Amino acid sequence: MNSIARSALSLATTVLGAVPAAAQVPDLLNALDAGGRAMATGGANAATNVDTYAAYYNPAALAYLDTRAADLAYRNLPKSQTTLTGQRNDPDFETDGQSGERSLTHAGYAMPIRTLFGRGSGTLAIAYTVGGYVNDRATSSNLSDPPLTFQNYRLDREARSTFYSLSYGKAMSAGFAYGIGLVVASQKVDYSETGTSSDGSVTLDASDSSNDTGVGAIIGLLYTPPSQNNFTFGLSFRSPISLSGSDQYDRIPGRLIAGGTYRREGYRQGKDYVLLGAQVSQYFSGASSEYFQRDAQTVFGFGAEYNVGIDAGRIPLRVGFTTVPSAGDGYGSRNAATFGFGLRPNRIPVGLDLSWAVPEGGGYDFSIAASYRFK
């Protein structure tokens, strides 16, 4: 990175660090929901759902995928638009959330390995998951920094955390299952800043981008009490992931997920059932690098999935809420109400899930996800 770029990024960090939290960049750098079934329940059942997302959230759940499975999720990558006014060293911020572009955020394939080692040998999964994303454009037509005033000021920042997981889950006795996995993270960071002082004496024109990788590990547990099998508890731990060669984002924080799901059946003469879920994710040990501060962050999700049984299959109706606080200077919270529905036909082994999230800072999220269970 050249010196002008460093100086410019330093300036931007100073500016962003001085603004009040409510107006700062919505923080999804740790906790972008990858889409799929869990998204519409505020992420509440991510640690207990049995699908290929488990390779990323909790590999223990893979233990109960007893057929080959494939999942895809396609969703928006939220962005924000910030207007800076006032003093350069203490500006006022006006940030609007936007939906952003759409992208594939999860592709996973799971395969029980009983064909190799006999029945009950566990399930192996490989998954591509986008797990963190921020994209903000800050602009100002009149940003004062005495004796200068910057016109046409623009600061673009985009960071995207992509995880490639190779995970394995296996059921044990007494309702327990465990999972382990290897996680390769790819961290992309793009930055650019432009602006001209009103007297023309200073021109900002700096940009930088990097794509760094790191390796971590994930372990998970899933427990369904045999005598209370309406409850399931999930726990997973992902190690912090140090990124090689990066001087903008040194380490992706570790993650600890604890979640629980309660199932209640017997509605509408036994045709329907509901899943109630709650989950907490703690992000920790992120490196406080110069440009991307990552403090501890606690994310909550609550949600319900009401499954309507029909002759042709099942229609899950979902609602939830997620709270995502700021994890560092320059970032704000991004709490969102979520909802969605799915389709699980009886005759064909496919599933479809549509999910929406309405964050308090503006914009909306949308995900479409498809699943296929091989015969």
Added chain:
Amino acid sequence: MTAKTLALVLVAALSTAAGAQTWSRFYEAGLASARAGRWSEARGDFLQAAAGRTEDQATPTILPGPATERKLWRNGAPYSPNFLAAYARYRESLLTGDPTESAKTMREAASEFETLVEKGQTSPEAFFFLDVVYTKLGDADKRQATADRMAKTKPTFKVDTEPLAPEELGALGARTTAPGTGVPLLNGTTGVAVTPGAPFGAGPKVKVGGIVAALPDKYALVIGESDVRIASAALPFAANDAQRVRDSLISFAGYPAENVKMLQNVSASAIKTAADALAAIIGENATVTIYYAGTGVNLAGKDYLAGTDTDSASDATRMLAKTDLFMPFVQRGARVFAFFEANRPIDSRGAFFGRESVGIGSISQVQSTRPGDVCTITYEGGQAVGLFTNAFVSTLSDLRANRVPIGEFVWQVVNGMRRGNTGTTGGGGTQICTLPVMTGMASDAKF
């Protein structure tokens, strides 16, 4: 916690897991044996399952797993090892040639059904088979006692009915047989007022389902050869197809069970022996259906059928000539309706199975494919079924008649092969059967 304690806990946990799987494995092995008609093995497996998980359960068994993705064992089927062990015992009794031994075995089965009822597992099926067994044993008192008990009980306990024969399921479903037409008793008399499967004490009702009335002049020889040793020529689903055809002839086409001989994976000479034996007991003007699923070849213009001892497609000495299969029946004056489910590759000399015509007697022959085509499959209940067999069985089930016109029947089979069960017009497919090739028989002759 010491290492020793930890090891003990681990061993205990693994043992629990192994135990949890064992009952399921034995149960499924029992079902497989039942499907193959190996009732003694089936009973052993069901008893082993019961040893691992003792009591029958009417409600679905929830498999271990998270609440988010609940899976039910065998799609929610009841767990009924004790009921099925008793049922297998009953089926064993039917295979015993010795009447004394058969009666003894039936009493054991009845005792086991009684035990289940005593436990409160009052399934309609348990009452049904108690009634059947006591009818066969000629024990009117126990029949009446069973009827009385059923009248006082609400038989709602669910059992796994997968291994039950179609005719039994039909009878259970219909429950409306007119009184006085009960199953034959072991002592040669007929049943009394209470009819198996009918509500006890009920009067005559209109039959809406169940078994088509059997006609005594109908006979069938059903052969399924899955284990032919000619490389790449075997139809692995043939033996199962034979079972389906046998069951459908009895249930839907009026063939008395005792007149239907089924052979699965036997030698070519055994087919001939069985054909001779069946021909020996048929009466004048009998109708004989022959269904062969397996491997056929044409050598020097003659059609041959392979058995389990056939290991070469060119060695006629280890195969049964088709005419040798027909002749015992033709010589008895029977009308023979033959159906062949076999691949029909055309060899370098232009020969293919089914090319031979038969010039004597009254014979109808239907091939499951056109020359040059092979047999394809579909799936029923998770099991591979020959497309032809599937359409054959389905058509019989639709027609439900004890005099089925061959021409109309085959056209419906053709449509069934092309359409599956998806509709009533059009259709397509890579395999269709031939129309009947007749010798001395009208196109509306009935079988």
